[in-house]
Amino acid sequence: KNQVEQSPQSLIILEGKNCTLQCNYTVSPFSNLRWYKQDTGRGPVSLTIMTFSENTKSNGRYTATLDADTKQSSLHITASQLSDSASYICVVSDTNGGGNNRKLIWGLGTSLAVNP
Amino acid sequence: DTGVSQDPRHKITKRGQNVTFRCDPISEHNRLYWYRQTLGQGPEFLTYFQNEAQLEKSRLLSDRFSAERPKGSFSTLEIQRTEQGDSAMYLCASSLEDRGAYFGPGTRLTVT
Numbered sequence: 001k002n003q004v005e006q007s008p009q010s011l012i013i014l015e016g017k018n019c020t021l022q023c024n025y026t027v028s029p030f031s032n033l034r035w036y037k038q039d040t041g042r043g044p045v046s047l048t049i050m051t052f053s054e055n056t057k058s059n060g061r062y063t064a065t066l067d068a069d070t071k072q073s074s075l076h077i078t079a080s081q082l083s084d085s086a087s088y089i090c091v092v093s094d095t096n097g098g099g100n101n102r103k104l105i106w107g108l109g110t111s112l113a114v115n116p
Numbered sequence: 117d118t119g120v121s122q123d124p125r126h127k128i129t130k131r132g133q134n135v136t137f138r139c140d141p142i143s144e145h146n147r148l149y150w151y152r153q154t155l156g157q158g159p160e161f162l163t164y165f166q167n168e169a170q171l172e173k174s175r176l177l178s179d180r181f182s183a184e185r186p187k188g189s190f191s192t193l194e195i196q197r198t199e200q201g202d203s204a205m206y207l208c209a210s211s212l213e214d215r216g217a218y219f220g221p222g223t224r225l226t227v228t
Contacts, residue, residue: 046216108156108158
């Protein structure tokens with residue numbers, strides 16, 4: 001069964017600290033992996049998207065890594081800010097149907113709280 | 117603002133009423149998607165358009181739901197005879213071909 005599992009479920013860190021969120025997936029075949037940030041009551045905002053051939057991708061203070069062999073990804077947040085408090089969701093697209101956005105398998109997210 | 121926009125942001129309606137939501141995608145994106153998200157869950161795919169053609173509808177989209185994208189630009193999602201189970205966040209997203217989807221802020225529907 002295609003699944004995306006994230007850890008930890010929730011995380012509390014102090015402002016300015018770094019953190020790393022984990023994502024393991026069993027989706028096969030694999031098209032791409034995305035990380036989204038979602039604030040409560042808002043739509044998801046894309047942070048990174050990686051295909052199987054990409055090992056790392058950065059977007060400002062966010063750096064995502066992908067190991068397609070072990071089917072693991074991580075999202076590293078550097079120098080956290082209060083505005084980073086949100087849910088971070090790992091989403092994997094399979095190649096059935098061309099891997100387009102109708103075939104997205106969503107993790108349950110890591111709820112991050114950044115405290116002053 | 118060149119992102120995906122949705123209107124309204126919040127809608128409270130009584131059971132049995134009809135509601136219509138609008139989505140304006142990123143202008144150069146030819147694909148438009150509708151999803152439904154309930155609390156604590158990931159978005160569930162409802163339907164998608166390539167230009168003006170509706171290419172797929174999820175079985176979640178009952179006969180009370182209809183979506184249109186008449187000119188291949190904005191889209192509307194209508195729910196007829198709303199039920200309390202329809203209460204959710206309705207998300208619209210757009211993409212250029214098969215590339216990553218960009219989501220709008222969502223319309224939160226509450227059916228009382």
